[in-house]
Amino acid sequence: MADPTTTAAPDTTTTDTAATAAAPDTAAGPKTVDAGKWANKRVYHRLVIYTVGCHLFAGFIILLFELGTRNK
16 A cells, blocks of 8 residues: 555556555555554554453452452
C-alpha cells in the first residue's frame, strides 16, 4: 500500500502493476495508515493493554477464590 501522504505521481512505465501493488511494505506485511497514524502500532498497543487487563482480572478472581477458602 502506498503512503497517501506523498505527492509523487504513480509510475506508469511498468506493465506489472498487480505484482508491485501486492508486495508488502515490511516483512510483517503492508503498513496501514489511518488518519496519518500507523494502525499497526495501535494494534500492538491495544494487544498489550488487553493482555495486561485480562491478567489483572484473572488475578482478582484467583484472589477472591483464595480469600473464600480461608473463611471455611
